Amino acid sequence: MPSSATRAAKTALITGITGQDGSYLAELLLEKGYLVHGIKRRASSFNTTRIDHLYQDPHESDPRLVLHYGDLTDSTNLIRIIQQEQPDEIYNLGAQSHVAVSFEAPEYTANSDALGTLRILEAVRMLGLIGKTRIYQASTSELYGLVQEVPQKESTPFYPRSPYGVAKLYAYWITVNYREAYGMYACNGILFNHESPRRGETFVTRKITRGLARIDAGLEQCLFMGNLDSLRDWGHARDYVEMQWRMLQQEGPPEDFVIATGRQESVRRFIELAASELGWGSIQWQGRGLQETGSRADTGDVVVRIDPRYFRPAEVETLLGDPTRAKEKLGWIPTTTLEELVAEMVATDREDAKKDAHLKRKGFAVVGSMENPPTNPEA
């Protein structure tokens, strides 16, 4: 029997609940009256910052958010949790999700991102839950890699360019295979990049908004970047998790969907937008290649430099999604423009930077220390 005495309308299980998308999805499902179970990894320090505001003390009430220790590399815990909670919906968001890191840890990435998906599907099949449990698989525009068609839609051929992309390719196809072989209700959401103030600090958008905000607050002097010409289709994570939910509410047979905005910009342009948002005017670029620098338009200070350590062994140069199917069948309309996304991220990072600067002035924090990591973490 499910562990919670109070049954909500539906029960969902989220892997990766402590991540960016997991936190927004948990909020959405709780709002909709779901009983939400989440799998979190054991860590040596707290790793639930993004969902702490959703925490419900089990001593005071019957909680609608329940966390379980587990890991996608361990089928024993997945089988136990799925058997115990019998979820109506599983959102498999857990993954080693950093493309650059996947070149450093390819085997682990394959284990968690590729085999982890198989473990979820197989647990549902073995436990006889095919008729009950619907599964969302977090697929990605990284499947397109070396793009074969512009813009990319559901029928565009895949050509992944990283161990992450290749692992997610396996996850995509094993999801399709279990759907076709066993009649499972399983969908791939092929989501293009989506960001928010909760984005991990080493992804490019957050690295930029956090880094420039800290420069603005006088905490740091320069942001070191990789490929500024990379082109991405960026949306807001809050909008994208709503589509994850809608994919599992379809009346008809399960389908795969591209979720994207249909607008493409460069990393360079994202930096300019963040600089404008900070009131710097924009960024003036000088030099080429590794010697290129970006200066604040208002003061002339160099605030962006290139560091080759952030180049990838194989790059995905350009991504642009065509979300027509999602528009027609899921009613997909992105609610946040890129400018609004940048403004929200800059505002949050600016507040944090101001607090850090205040603490520093009072002698409480040492910028660049372990407690207060520097702008340029290792990715």
Ligand code: NDP
């Ligand atoms: P995050 O990196 O923010 O979150 C990943 C989550 O997975 C975290 O909760 C993390 O736990 C957890 N996790 C990592 N490894 C394991 C493991 N071995 N077992 C269990 N859990 C694990 O990613 P996002 O929220 O941005 O993305 C969610 C999913 O969507 C991922 O699968 C990602 O690959 C995919 N995706 C993301 C896109 C994006 O632009 N954001 C676009 C397309 C797909 P912990 O907090 O402990 O690290």
Ligand code: GDR
């Ligand atoms: P991506 O996101 O690889 O698209 O994967 P990321 O933000 O890491 O990189 C986007 C582009 O920016 C370039 N870049 C840099 N990237 C990082 N991280 N740091 C830098 O300093 C830097 N300089 C330039 C990158 O080379 C790249 O071209 C994200 C993840 O969320 C995946 O899990 C998800 O599947 C895809 O988006 C869709």
